[in-house]
Amino acid sequence: MKVPLSRKFTLLGGVLCLMTTCLFSAAMHSAEAVDLLTKAIAAYEHEDYGAAKTNMALALEREPNFAEAYMLKGLLQYREGLIDEANASFKRALDLNPRLPETMRERLEKQAHEVEGGLTEQDFSHFHLQFHGAEQRDKAWQSVKYLDEAYNYLGSHFGVFPPEKVPVIIFTSEEFWEAWNAPLWLGGFFDKRDGKVRVRIDDPPGGEEEMRRRLRHEFTHAFIYQLYPKDLPLWFQEGVAQYYAYANPSDSFWKDNRLEELRKTTKGAPWEDMDKIQSVISKKDVSPGLIYLAYLESEALALYVAKERGDSWVPNVLERLKRGVSFDNAFQQVVGVPPARIMEQLRRSWE
Numbered sequence: 001m002k003v004p005l006s007r008k009f010t011l012l013g014g015v016l017c018l019m020t021t022c023l024f025s026a027a028m029h030s031a032e033a034v035d036l037l038t039k040a041i042a043a044y045e046h047e048d049y050g051a052a053k054t055n056m057a058l059a060l061e062r063e064p065n066f067a068e069a070y071m072l073k074g075l076l077q078y079r080e081g082l083i084d085e086a087n088a089s090f091k092r093a094l095d096l097n098p099r100l101p102e103t104m105r106e107r108l109e110k111q112a113h114e115v116e117g118g119l120t121e122q123d124f125s126h127f128h129l130q131f132h133g134a135e136q137r138d139k140a141w142q143s144v145k146y147l148d149e150a151y152n153y154l155g156s157h158f159g160v161f162p163p164e165k166v167p168v169i170i171f172t173s174e175e176f177w178e179a180w181n182a183p184l185w186l187g188g189f190f191d192k193r194d195g196k197v198r199v200r201i202d203d204p205p206g207g208e209e210e211m212r213r214r215l216r217h218e219f220t221h222a223f224i225y226q227l228y229p230k231d232l233p234l235w236f237q238e239g240v241a242q243y244y245a246y247a248n249p250s251d252s253f254w255k256d257n258r259l260e261e262l263r264k265t266t267k268g269a270p271w272e273d274m275d276k277i278q279s280v281i282s283k284k285d286v287s288p289g290l291i292y293l294a295y296l297e298s299e300a301l302a303l304y305v306a307k308e309r310g311d312s313w314v315p316n317v318l319e320r321l322k323r324g325v326s327f328d329n330a331f332q333q334v335v336g337v338p339p340a341r342i343m344e345q346l347r348r349s350w351e
Helices: 033-044 051-062 066-079 083-096 102-116 134-158 171-180 207-227 236-246 254-266 275-281 288-309 312-322 327-335 338-350
Strands: 120-123 127-131 166-171 188-191 196-200
Touching: 033 051, 033 066, 051 066, 051 083, 066 083, 066 288, 083 288, 083 312, 127 134, 134 166, 134 236, 134 312, 166 171, 166 207, 171 196, 171 236, 171 312, 188 207, 196 312, 207 312, 236 275, 236 288, 254 288, 254 312, 275 288, 275 338, 288 327, 312 327
Parallel strands: 127 166, 166 196
Antiparallel strands: 120 127, 188 196
16 A cells, blocks of 8 residues: 655645555544644644644544544654654554554454445446446546556557556545555555556645556556555655656656755654565555655665666566566666665665
8 A cells, every 4th residue: 555645745645655554544533633644744744833733633532542633743753853752652652543453454344345346336437447436536537537647658668558447446534444444644555466556635734736646656556566466665666657747848847846845754754675675665554754754765766766767667667567677676777776786875875
């Protein structure tokens, strides 16, 4: 799973990405507390940290055991350099709502598929969509517009299109929580077991642009998996998905601007090497602050390589993989140095 992002790797955006297997549930909390936390997260990503703290505190006042609110509290503390306090907040969140064991996740998935079984289905040229009846039809059509845009962009960029239609399920937040017990800020995920993209599309804080990025991010996962259905380093999967989510060929400075945002966001944070990033994203057995950082550094690496070696580096790596070359060798053939070396170059450029 992943957490699609807005301007600063948004907490509500899919992010992605950030809490993929923690499976926090906001559905059990009062609407007032959820609304306050939603406002707090929106303020956070607009860099209004005072408003974020205020609304987060109010949410905890209404719901003292609101795990998601403690996650945001930890992120705010982590940003301020209050590492011990942040870790205490993260621990409190995990104590309140730990990750579900595998048997419970299987039961949850069975329930989720039952919910999905009642959705409306419609075929499009490149996608098979499921959504909840007429009330979601407009947003489903809007989603197809963004998905077609991503389909054409990536197909042209890679010189090849997915051999099969991509199934996409469109949820409201309420449906997403009901089906998947998903964390409040998880925007969507791609599941390679069934090849489906699942996206929550109701009014994200970043508006239509965030919705567009969320769909592009998850479609990138599906696109690459159809072309190369084998395991890839997680930094590559997540970094590349976020890279194409933000890609803007009409703006020649978009990579520089996004890299600068990431540099500011990660300033003062511990640097994670390639093995650490792989472990953190796959196991998610460390504090959410470090999970968040692993995703940010993955995106930064994908951006940095594109800035230094050109936009074609991802298709070129993938083409070598399809010919049977190992990932590290394919990367070195295209980029000229191993992944760990380019990560070190990025780190030094930010010092």
